[in-house]
Amino acid sequence: MVLNPVISKLSGKLVVLASASPRRLEILTNVGLRFEVVPSWFKETLDKSLFKAPHEYAVETARQKALEVARRMPFKHLKTPDIVIGADTIVTVDGLILEKPVDKADAYRMLSRLSGKEHSVCTAVAIVLCHQQENEEIDYQMTDFYEETKVKFADLSETMLWEYIDSGEPMDKAGGYGIQALGGMLVEYIQGDFLNVVGFPLNRFCKQLDLIYNHDPVSNDVEHSVISSNGSLTNSIANPSSNSSLSSPTTSNPHTDSPIQNGPSASPASKVKRKDGQSALDDSSWALVNSLSKCSEGQENVSAVGSPVPPVTSRRPMNLPYVVDNVHTDDLKRVMELMDGFKASKVLFTASKLRVFDLLETRPGLVGAEVAQALEASLKGTECLLEACVSLGLLERKQGGSSLLSISHQEVVYENSRLAQRFLQSDSPSSLLGYMEHCDELVWPLFSHLESAVREGTNQHAKVSGKTITTNNLFQDLYYFRDAQKLQFMRAMHSIAGVAGPAVATAFDLSRFKTACDLGGCTGSMAHELAKAYPGLSVTVFDLPSVVEMSGDLFKDKLPKADLYILARVLHDWTDEKVHALLSKVSDACTPGSAVLVVETLLDGTRSYPALQSLSMLMQTMGKERTGSQYTQLLRQHGFGDVRIAHTWNFVDVVLAIKN
Ligand SMILES: Cc1cn([C@@H]2O[C@H](COP(=O)(O)OP(=O)(O)OP(=O)(O)O)[C@@H](O)[C@H]2O)c(=O)[nH]c1=O
Numbered sequence: 001m002v003l004n005p006v007i008s009k010l011s012g013k014l015v016v017l018a019s020a021s022p023r024r025l026e027i028l029t030n031v032g033l034r035f036e037v038v039p040s041w042f043k044e045t046l047d048k049s050l051f052k053a054p055h056e057y058a059v060e061t062a063r064q065k066a067l068e069v070a071r072r073m074p075f076k077h078l079k080t081p082d083i084v085i086g087a088d089t090i091v092t093v094d095g096l097i098l099e100k101p102v103d104k105a106d107a108y109r110m111l112s113r114l115s116g117k118e119h120s121v122c123t124a125v126a127i128v129l130c131h132q133q134e135n136e137e138i139d140y141q142m143t144d145f146y147e148e149t150k151v152k153f154a155d156l157s158e159t160m161l162w163e164y165i166d167s168g169e170p171m172d173k174a175g176g177y178g179i180q181a182l183g184g185m186l187v188e189y190i191q192g193d194f195l196n197v198v199g200f201p202l203n204r205f206c207k208q209l210d211l212i213y214n215h216d217p218v219s220n221d222v223e224h225s226v227i228s229s230n231g232s233l234t235n236s237i238a239n240p241s242s243n244s245s246l247s248s249p250t251t252s253n254p255h256t257d258s259p260i261q262n263g264p265s266a267s268p269a270s271k272v273k274r275k276d277g278q279s280a281l282d283d284s285s286w287a288l289v290n291s292l293s294k295c296s297e298g299q300e301n302v303s304a305v306g307s308p309v310p311p312v313t314s315r316r317p318m319n320l321p322y323v324v325d326n327v328h329t330d331d332l333k334r335v336m337e338l339m340d341g342f343k344a345s346k347v348l349f350t351a352s353k354l355r356v357f358d359l360l361e362t363r364p365g366l367v368g369a370e371v372a373q374a375l376e377a378s379l380k381g382t383e384c385l386l387e388a389c390v391s392l393g394l395l396e397r398k399q400g401g402s403s404l405l406s407i408s409h410q411e412v413v414y415e416n417s418r419l420a421q422r423f424l425q426s427d428s429p430s431s432l433l434g435y436m437e438h439c440d441e442l443v444w445p446l447f448s449h450l451e452s453a454v455r456e457g458t459n460q461h462a463k464v465s466g467k468t469i470t471t472n473n474l475f476q477d478l479y480y481f482r483d484a485q486k487l488q489f490m491r492a493m494h495s496i497a498g499v500a501g502p503a504v505a506t507a508f509d510l511s512r513f514k515t516a517c518d519l520g521g522c523t524g525s526m527a528h529e530l531a532k533a534y535p536g537l538s539v540t541v542f543d544l545p546s547v548v549e550m551s552g553d554l555f556k557d558k559l560p561k562a563d564l565y566i567l568a569r570v571l572h573d574w575t576d577e578k579v580h581a582l583l584s585k586v587s588d589a590c591t592p593g594s595a596v597l598v599v600e601t602l603l604d605g606t607r608s609y610p611a612l613q614s615l616s617m618l619m620q621t622m623g624k625e626r627t628g629s630q631y632t633q634l635l636r637q638h639g640f641g642d643v644r645i646a647h648t649w650n651f652v653d654v655v656l657a658i659k660n
Pocket residue numbers: 018019020021022023024039040044065087088089090091100121172173174175177178179180183197198199200
């Protein structure tokens with residue numbers, strides 16, 4: 001091949017593309033490369049929070065994809081490749097990593113985020129060179145790189161967005177679009193390598209091959225990780241022909257600062273050194289990975305630091321935990337978090353109820369015994385609770401660092417974390433204590449009957465309080481039954497509106513409206529936020545007689561006149577039948593050009609908060625959360641033609657619908 005002497009260097013070698021992406025296959029085929037495709041089984045589930053920058057996540061994923069295939073082929077395909085190429089493409093916007101959408105709602109979420117903005121597309125490529133030695137062991141050498149391209153999207157209308165999503169194109173593509181096809185119509189400009197966006201940075205790949213195959217190994221400075229067959233690793237100058245001269249497989253542990261032998265005990269992610277000499281994970285990740293590896297691996301593996309690691313031959317796949325353990329570690333961490341979720345919630349509720357955060361606001365730096373005394377609680381229980389709060393990031397332990405073993409309890413003092421100062425102190429403007437109390441007292445007991453709720457499809461109050469709650473007596477018999485319950489519910493709604501209100505008020509420009517009426521507006525905190533954001537807007541609150549002065553039943557009484565109606569966390573309480581009844585009333589009260597602002601948590605198929613909240617509504621009211629398109633459809637059926645959706649990434653999202 002005249003055009004590219006680099007590609008021709010690969011002829012006669014068994015080159016494997018560890019990717020199922022048809023785009024990568026096409027790009028490499030087009031330049032005359034001969035290769036086999038063996039899609040990687042590596043699941044893209046690395047914990048993104050463990051990486052300092054998005055490209056590090058992509059690089060590590062590409063490495064794992066390539067390594068998985070390189071390690072699998074000798075056993076499953078009974079042949080050893082010479083070179084395995086893995087890649088991973090991610091889109092980053094607003095500090096978020098977008099991969100392939102899981103469904104249409106996810107694609108919608110991604111594309112609406114990209115609309116009108118510039119974002120980055122990063123493709124990482126990992127190249128694994130495999131060399132079978134005479135004793136049949138295999139040496140793996142790896143090099144990696146990433147390429148970044150900026151892409152600017154035009155403003156996308158709802159119609160355009162949905163037409164594109166309905167074309168099916170977004171589903172197998174990072175960020176939910178394909179620049180090479182219909183998605184090209186969404187793009188205003190790009191800065192950088194086009195093929196990098198499509199999924200493979202060909203130019204950079206050729207340069208990398210050139211460094212590997214055409215340069216004098218002594219003069220080139222391509223540093224890359226080397227994983228020998230026994231799982232150990234070092235950094236070396238690229239020189240596949242001289243694998244016998246690899247330097248000793250040691251690197252240093254950032255925690256001990258002592259040289260350690262990287263045996264199979266080290267986490268795959270922490271084990272591989274990056275080109276810049278940094279571990280792919282930061283220090284805190286070391287602690288996490290190492291502690292988790294204690295759970296998932298044998299003790300002798302963990303204690304292998306400094307001790308010789310028994311050689312592993314290519315015939316012993318069971319002793320090659322490199323890829324497998326990484327997947328298991330992430331999955332195990334996730335499942336442990338889920339199993340413990342209820343304990344964490346209860347720790348949060350209990351510490352809030354005992355007013356631990358208020359105490360430490362007024363008296364920061366108390367020792368456990370002082371907290372116990374102030375709470376009139378046991379020392380043993382208080383210390384356990386405080387430590388649990390520290391582990392959950394609610395409190396900070398001061399003096400003596402993080403090791404409980406190295407300090408006596410007397411020296412340990414506690415302070416509120418930033419999160420607690422913001423959301424858990426009762427005098428904070430964004431305090432969530434009211435909502436937390438509601439979750440603890442009302443929602444928590446209902447959730448112990450989740451199985452019945454799922455089987456029966458009804459609310460579970462009869463099991464908890466012996467009271468039958470139907471949609472006819474929902475508020476009077478449930479939330480407003482006694483003064484104490486009413487106040488608790490009002491505090492809950494008030495605290496959510498306090499946190500979500502500013503984002504709701506500014507999700508759309510509402511300055512053209514002169515009068516607004518918050519239907520079911522409870523304590524008026526959402527109304528207050530709107531009035532604050534729009535000084536020209538006069539807002540009234542309409543709710544049941546026991547709640548406000550301007551009172552009435554949304555379903556029975558005449559609605560006050562306004563040119564903007566607000567329905568904040570109201571529709572999710574009701575069945576579709578009741579929602580139709582309510583929207584028809586609101587629509588009748590609207591004149592053309594006036595509007596309704598629906599404030600709800602929108603189901604999007606990905607976030608857990610709306611999905612769990614939907615179960616909560618089933619158990620409380622027999623209502624449910626809905627998707628943006630379900631609300632759009634409902635509103636259109638009631639004469640609201642122009643429907644727009646804004647995601648606030650807060651408790652609630654916002655739908656603005658203008659009456660025809
Ligand atoms: C932004 C963009 C992305 N893509 C495709 O998005 C997938 C990313 O996913 P991945 O996880 O990197 O790869 P994969 O498809 O799952 O394959 P695999 O390598 O087996 O993980 C790749 O396909 C890319 O082409 C396009 O086709 N066009 C674009 O404009």
